Amino acid sequence: MRQSAPQLQGLVPYDPKYLPARAYLSANENPRDVETEIRQKIISAIRKVPLNRYPDPLANDLRDMIAEANGLDRDQVLLGNGGDELLFNIALAWGGPGRKFLNLPPTFSVYAANARLTGTEVIDVPRLADYSIDEETVLERVGQGDIDYVIVASPNNPTGKLANEEFLAKLLDATDALVLVDEAYFEFSRTTMRPYLAMHKNLLILRTFSKAFSLAG
Numbered sequence: 001m002r003q004s005a006p007q008l009q010g011l012v013p014y015d016p017k018y019l020p021a022r023a024y025l026s027a028n029e030n031p032r033d034v035e036t037e038i039r040q041k042i043i044s045a046i047r048k049v050p051l052n053r054y055p056d057p058l059a060n061d062l063r064d065m066i067a068e069a070n071g072l073d074r075d076q077v078l079l080g081n082g083g084d085e086l087l088f089n090i091a092l093a094w095g096g097p098g099r100k101f102l103n104l105p106p107t108f109s110v111y112a113a114n115a116r117l118t119g120t121e122v123i124d125v126p127r128l129a130d131y132s133i134d135e136e137t138v139l140e141r142v143g144q145g146d147i148d149y150v151i152v153a154s155p156n157n158p159t160g161k162l163a164n165e166e167f168l169a170k171l172l173d174a175t176d177a178l179v180l181v182d183e184a185y186f187e188f189s190r191t192t193m194r195p196y197l198a199m200h201k202n203l204l205i206l207r208t209f210s211k212a213f214s215l216a217g
Contacts, residue, residue, distance in 0.1 A: 007119050027216075091149075096118055099121070100123050101148065102141060102149070106131070107158075125138050131161050133161075142177060149179075150180065152171070154193075155188070162191055169196065181193045182206045183207055184206065184208045184211055185212075
């Protein structure tokens with residue numbers, strides 16, 4: 001049998017290692033279920049869905065609502081089946097053989113795994129002893145001009161550290177690479193790069209319903 005792509009050899013699948021528990025901190029999901037009223041509304045809506053028909057593949061109605069809530073246009077909103085799918089799509093679109101991803105470990109391990117899956121070279125700039133970003137080294141590295149995309153989690157998973165807004169602004173100015181700011185925990189930090197979207201075409205912000213909204217499913 002023909003072997004799979006060489007970059008998959010020895011790859012260890014991402015596994016949050018669920019064990020019987022009331023709260024799964026390893027998955028960073030909300031331990032509280034959605035409110036009963038919301039659950040009933042979801043059930044009521046599902047009853048009206050023609051399950052034998054393909055849904056709108058672009059989810060335009062939901063994109064419109066998300067855009068309105070964030071002061072954006074529909075064409076500025078992209079949806080996926082979980083943040084992981086969107087992260088993988090970014091690796092497919094901006095990564096690949098001969099391309100480079102700048103990683104800031106320790107951080108969400110899926111970033112580097114996606115790069116490896118797509119044959120993208122991973123350039124690591126380790127965080128400092130206090131888990132803050134080595135800002136000077138990052139800016140110096142992107143200044144070489146060969147980085148294709150960067151992911152900065154803010155707050156960072158698993159350290160909880162916020163990225164410095166001034167640093168992120170400098171990063172956006174210093175490179176033409178795609179800069180994805182992962183704001184999965186925005187609802188807890190209330191700190192966002194949203195105001196910078198209009199000024200930087202290379203900025204992408206990732207949000208999720210799986211944390212504060214208890215909608216991981």
